Amino acid sequence: MFRQIRFTVLAAITTASLTTPRDCGSPPFQTFFVLGCAKPIIVERSDPIMYPGSPSEHVHTIMGGDAFDLTLDYDKTQTSNCTTCAVTKDLSNYWVPTVYFHAENGSFLSVDQVGGINVYYQERMDWTDYCADKTLQPFPPNFRMIAGDRLRRRFIAASLEQQAIEYVCLQVNGAAGPPPFPGFPSMRCPGGLQIRIRFPSCWDGVNTDSDDHKSHVRYPADVDNGPCPMTHPVRVPSLLYEMTWHVEAFDHLKGKFVLSQGDPTGYGYHGDFLNGWDLDVLEAALRDPSCGNESGGRLERCESLVPFLQNGRVQNLCPGVGVHVDEERFGVLERLPGCNEVQGGPGDAVLGVC
Numbered sequence: 001m002f003r004q005i006r007f008t009v010l011a012a013i014t015t016a017s018l019t020t021p022r023d024c025g026s027p028p029f030q031t032f033f034v035l036g037c038a039k040p041i042i043v044e045r046s047d048p049i050m051y052p053g054s055p056s057e058h059v060h061t062i063m064g065g066d067a068f069d070l071t072l073d074y075d076k077t078q079t080s081n082c083t084t085c086a087v088t089k090d091l092s093n094y095w096v097p098t099v100y101f102h103a104e105n106g107s108f109l110s111v112d113q114v115g116g117i118n119v120y121y122q123e124r125m126d127w128t129d130y131c132a133d134k135t136l137q138p139f140p141p142n143f144r145m146i147a148g149d150r151l152r153r154r155f156i157a158a159s160l161e162q163q164a165i166e167y168v169c170l171q172v173n174g175a176a177g178p179p180p181f182p183g184f185p186s187m188r189c190p191g192g193l194q195i196r197i198r199f200p201s202c203w204d205g206v207n208t209d210s211d212d213h214k215s216h217v218r219y220p221a222d223v224d225n226g227p228c229p230m231t232h233p234v235r236v237p238s239l240l241y242e243m244t245w246h247v248e249a250f251d252h253l254k255g256k257f258v259l260s261q262g263d264p265t266g267y268g269y270h271g272d273f274l275n276g277w278d279l280d281v282l283e284a285a286l287r288d289p290s291c292g293n294e295s296g297g298r299l300e301r302c303e304s305l306v307p308f309l310q311n312g313r314v315q316n317l318c319p320g321v322g323v324h325v326d327e328e329r330f331g332v333l334e335r336l337p338g339c340n341e342v343q344g345g346p347g348d349a350v351l352g353v354c
Helices: 127-131 279-287 312-317
Strands: 032-037 042-044 060-064 093-097 099-103 108-110 113-122 144-148 165-169 193-198 238-245 255-259 270-274
Touching: 032 312, 060 113, 093 113, 093 238, 144 193
Parallel strands: none
Antiparallel strands: 032 113, 042 060, 060 093, 093 270, 099 108, 099 255, 113 238, 144 270, 165 193, 193 238
């Protein structure tokens, strides 16, 4: 059974830097709510965005609606009987790579994920958008996107995509921790390791997907705020995934943590989103002042979503989906599932051939 972790609202996450000229006025509110998902719907080598119809190359931890399958589109998400997330009208799926511990003896140990995931839905519009009378747009049917690059093994500070990833070494007893890292920290994290990834929020307004599953979206100039490029003028909610891993359980062992694609740097962290929202409900929440910054991100204060909320106990009752790839993913493993050798870079990783 998974428990739901309480989210900590950080100023850097919740507050957009917005400079508004006097003649444009200020927006009446900015959308902000945090969707919690109590547990994964499945953990396996599945990725219907990158590898539709077949197993993916590495293991993902997947949250959301129980219609999740190797092949998935919007219509199929709507056949879900339940979701592991807090809003029953959100049948989307959210997934990230799974974390393993690579022991000194060469074995791999699965790392427990604690508290599910928090998905921040935020309005990150620029004053130029408000001056142009633009509004935040809901994700359309069949919208999907990927953030991050699974093959990356070095940090490029100027990359907006890499600036969107943070590793937070959590402390205990209220102690202050170090600033976020761009990859796996070399220090111990007594309160666990929280990994965050922010998605692009500028959309081309036409395509719900693209060949690389990225080109139809772009980051604004400052990653989570600032103007959008002219090629991608439509604002959609800025998504931020926040997931915590029980890394402190391995403090007594020698080794290092790796992502499931064989990444010991952490620079190859990535996230996937496939929209399954009831479109009317999502749009209502985006237009509802009670779902703005003053709510503190709490769903119970968002009047448009209150009728559709379910608590963590009910989320945990969603039984999950059947395994599509029959292989060992948990416990002590001789090698990572799939064809994933550990590659530390600095060049991009090379996909194996199984």
